[in-house]
């Protein structure tokens with residue numbers, strides 16, 4: 208294994224796309240709370256803490272999942288031998304440590320959210336992942352909490368509450384679909400995930416029902432006057448992609464969950480546009 212292959216493997220452990228996406232969500236939370244310009248230090252610390260925590264969470268997840276991933280995802284950095292399990296664990300500890308240092312620069316509510324999230328990230332794989340729906344709900348909370356974390360870093364978390372719910376429910380949908388995709392390895396490892404507990408198609412129907420509820424609730428940021436009308440125009444294609452992804456997952460869970468992620472990213476862009484237009488009085 209060359210140094211370059213090891214470095215690529217270490218970077219892969221963090222799942223950079225998720226690191227960037229979750230960091231953007233934290234920024235959106237601060238943006239929605241109206242604190243980006245007058246709290247630059249706190250926003251920077253919160254965004255960086257989020258990215259480091261997500262990177263650490265993904266790395267420790269791959270460390271704990273190394274046997275499952277030999278079945279489900281053999282191309283990943285640890286099963287293919289690019290990074291050693293101990294190296295992945297040490298890397299996650301360094302990332303978590305840096306996240307804690309930055310989180311301590313924030314107001315107490317943001318510190319509390321970070322503390323809960325960091326414990327959840329470490330505990331997820333070993334304690335919650337194999338419990339039907341509970342592991343999914345924890346990841347959903349973690350993703351949604353980024354909005355609350357960003358808002359708490361600069362001010363009130365109220366405006367971010369509806370974004371927390373929308374992102375959390377959409378993530379819960381995707382996590383259930385991902386578990387349907389991973390049934391083989393999860394069953395091999397004795398995990399009792401939702402599709403293993405209730406069946407794959409019932410689990411997909413639960414996921415679809417959750418997503419339909421989130422889509423029906425998606426106009427709320429406009430109704431609550433948090434976002435301008437441009438948000439409605441921008442969230443419609445995102446909703447369409449997410450609903451199609453749920454339909455697609457019945458025949459191809461891997462394709463469905465992947466498409467759902469793109470729809471969720473597009474919904475996050477709709478959040479940014481909605482807020483940008485609101486605060487600039489329509490200039491943006």
Ligand SMILES: CC(C)=CCC/C(C)=C/CC/C(C)=C/CC/C(C)=C/COC[C@H](O)COP(=O)(O)O
Nearest residue numbers: 225228229350373374377421422425471472474475
């Ligand atoms: C209905 C509506 C408007 C919903 C809002 C949807 C929204 C804005 C969701 C946010 C989702 C997002 C951008 C999440 C950040 C990426 C992230 C950290 C996801 C969590 O990762 C856990 C996942 O299991 C890792 O697997 P993979 O993504 O396959 O690496």
Ligand SMILES: CC(C)=CCC/C(C)=C/CC/C(C)=C/CC/C(C)=C/COP(=O)(O)OP(=O)(O)O
Nearest residue numbers: 229257260261264265268321324349350353356
């Ligand atoms: C705001 C702060 C301080 C932290 C935010 C923490 C966030 C946003 C975490 C996002 C969710 C996340 C990265 C969870 C880590 C564990 C993880 C990758 C769960 C999904 O993994 P598996 O269920 O094993 O499925 P795969 O490994 O196949 O993706």
Ligand SMILES: [Mg+2]
Nearest residue numbers: 268269272276
């Ligand atoms: Mg995993």
